[in-house]
Amino acid sequence: MKGRWRIPLSRPSITDSERTAVMKVLEGTVLSGGAATTRFEQLASDRLGRPTVLCSSGTAGLFLALRAVGVTAGEVLTPALGFIATAHAIRLAGATPRFVDVDPDTLCVTAETMEAAWTPEVSAILPVDLFGTPVPRAVFDLARDRGVPAIEDACEAFGSSIDGIPCGALGDVGVFGFYPNKTITLGEGGLVACGDETIARRVRSIANQGRTGPAMDFDGDGFNFRISELQAALGVAQIERLDHLIAARTAVARLYRDALAPIAGVSPLADVPPRSFRSWFAQVVILDEAALREPLREHLASRRIETGLYFPPVHRFSPYDTSPTAPGGLPVTDDLAGRTVALPFHAELTADEIDEVTDALAQVLHPHLEGERQR
Structure with a gap:
């Protein structure tokens, strides 16, 4: 018997294009921070219309996004209906999730459910494009009106859009995940879509041990949230088939x-x-x-x-x-x-x-x- 499930819940679409791309990396000497990483980020930026930074997972991307826009305390409004990683990222960044209800049809938050949960302690909002459904633009308008950053959890919505604007480009920062059940996969991986180059530099620095320039130039806290060239090469072949x-x-x-x-x-x-x-x-x-x-x-x-x-x-x-x-x-x-x-x-x-x-x-x-x- 081959596997427990005859019809599995999900399965990545892997072709000879992906296999060839990964083997090409293995035949070289650069296994991290090379041409495949740069190529994926460029292809993603072309689609999203903003700078992007690859990272190790969608969860890591959410943490990076929160830190890059200065969220280290206060409350972050986010739905309880969704994967627990969103709340984990908020807590890891130093803030507290305040859970918000959703619309019964879209299963996403609305400006009304966000407003009903608002307190003076709110330091950011983190709506989720659940199952690929775009969050209403009014949610992001509310954040702008209230003067707090909006981080868009688009981990399940690569390729979704509203009014011609790609999901992931609606807030100050957008985050995607590329686990094997997603539309495209890197095996594991995430992407942070940044509203401007300043945010992108912060994300890139935090994801790379706080580096800001040469290999041993550091000016802040950081972690290793990088991905390998093998993952990036797989991702390039996938995004070309998006x-x-x-x-x-x-x-x-x-x-x-x-x-x-x-x-x-x-x-x-x-x-x-x-x-x-x-x-x-x-x-x-x-x-x-x-x-x-x-x-x-x-x-x-x-x-x-x-x-x-x-x-x-x-x-x-x-x-x-x-x-x-x-x-x-x-x-x-x-x-x-x-x-x-x-x-x-x-x-x-x-x-x-x-x-x-x-x-x-x-x-x-x-x-x-x-x-x-x-x-």
């Missing part, structure tokens, strides 16, 4: 939408608002009944179909269960907490595999229809 990968994942999302349409009791993510484009990170569905989530996951697992929990709310984990929230709590986040489940999703998922996944889902939600859905 448009193809986005199109393929969009096609998979459409197949899922069609397959889920006749199944009552489950809903795909809502369409993004007009003038927005979602670069799909995951196929997350919302169940009508939370009690059916574990039976559903168990049934799919029995058929060797992998599912995931994207994401348990951060304020329910012990490191953050006493963290401040908006007055009145997080009713939308809490309602969604037990009803979301991630289905298999990647660029190479086939129509037959999608049918098998949704058939299995229907067998749990509507067991009396099982015979009718047999193909």
